[in-house]
Amino acid sequence: MCSRSLVSASVVVFLAAAFPCAASAASVADLPFDTAAVGVPLSPVYGLPVPDGYRGWQLIAVSHRTDNKDELRAVLGNPVAFKALRDGSLPLPDGAVIAKLAWKREPMPEFEGAFRPGAAPRIEFMYKDSTRFAATGGWGFARFVDGKPADEATHKTCFPCHEAKVKGHDFLFTRFAP
Numbered sequence: 001m002c003s004r005s006l007v008s009a010s011v012v013v014f015l016a017a018a019f020p021c022a023a024s025a026a027s028v029a030d031l032p033f034d035t036a037a038v039g040v041p042l043s044p045v046y047g048l049p050v051p052d053g054y055r056g057w058q059l060i061a062v063s064h065r066t067d068n069k070d071e072l073r074a075v076l077g078n079p080v081a082f083k084a085l086r087d088g089s090l091p092l093p094d095g096a097v098i099a100k101l102a103w104k105r106e107p108m109p110e111f112e113g114a115f116r117p118g119a120a121p122r123i124e125f126m127y128k129d130s131t132r133f134a135a136t137g138g139w140g141f142a143r144f145v146d147g148k149p150a151d152e153a154t155h156k157t158c159f160p161c162h163e164a165k166v167k168g169h170d171f172l173f174t175r176f177a178p
Contacts, residue, residue: 043142044152048127050144051078054099058082061177064105071102072117075174081128091138091170096128098174121145126172137163137171 040049057076065071077085081096102124103117122145130138141158143150162171169175 041144041147041149043140043144043149043155045155046127046133046140046142048125048140048142050123050142050147051097051099051125054078054097054125057099059177060085060098061174063174065102069102069121070105071121072105072115073103074101075099076101085174085176088176090172092128092172094129094131094138098126098172100124100174122150137167139171 042049054076057078060075060077060082063073063075065073076099078095078097081092081098084090084092084096100123102121104119104121105115106118108114108116122143124144125142127133127140127142128138129140133140136159139159139162141155143154143158149155159171162173166173
């Protein structure tokens with residue numbers, strides 16, 4: 001489902017084109033996918049799919065997690081999320097969707113000390129709908145491993161972690177990269 005891209009030298013470079021996608025969305029119900037579509041895998045607890053066209057969203061930030069995951073990550077946002085984060089507008093408005101793509105870090109044989117994306121262990125999404133997800137700070141969460149939703153127990157850990165660590169930043173770990 002996800003194509004792989006290379007990381008050159010020690011700088012992670014992700015190019016994302018801005019495609020029109022939910023630019024004026026007011027809620028998750030307005031996004032360009034049908035959460036009730038037959039055969040579309042939905043995350044447990046929140047009932048959310050992998051959004052159509054997310055790989056065309058704009059880049060918000062990159063990160064490198066060095067703990068037990070040792071991953072390179074790209075955080076993308078639909079037009080609603082991208083504009084709000086670029087403008088420093090918190091909380092994000094309803095209709096914002098954040099995508100986190102993660103890859104295991106692999107050394108580049110062609111360039112000592114540089115790394116590239118390896119296997120993609122999962123993709124994760126946060127959907128802002130302050131009415132539907134009022135009990136979780138206005139956010140719904142979706143994690144997919146090999147194209148399939150992660151289990152219910154995994155999804156139940158999302159909000160408590162965000163609440164404990166980034167409640168004062170609209171429950172978002174991500175900051176807009178300058």
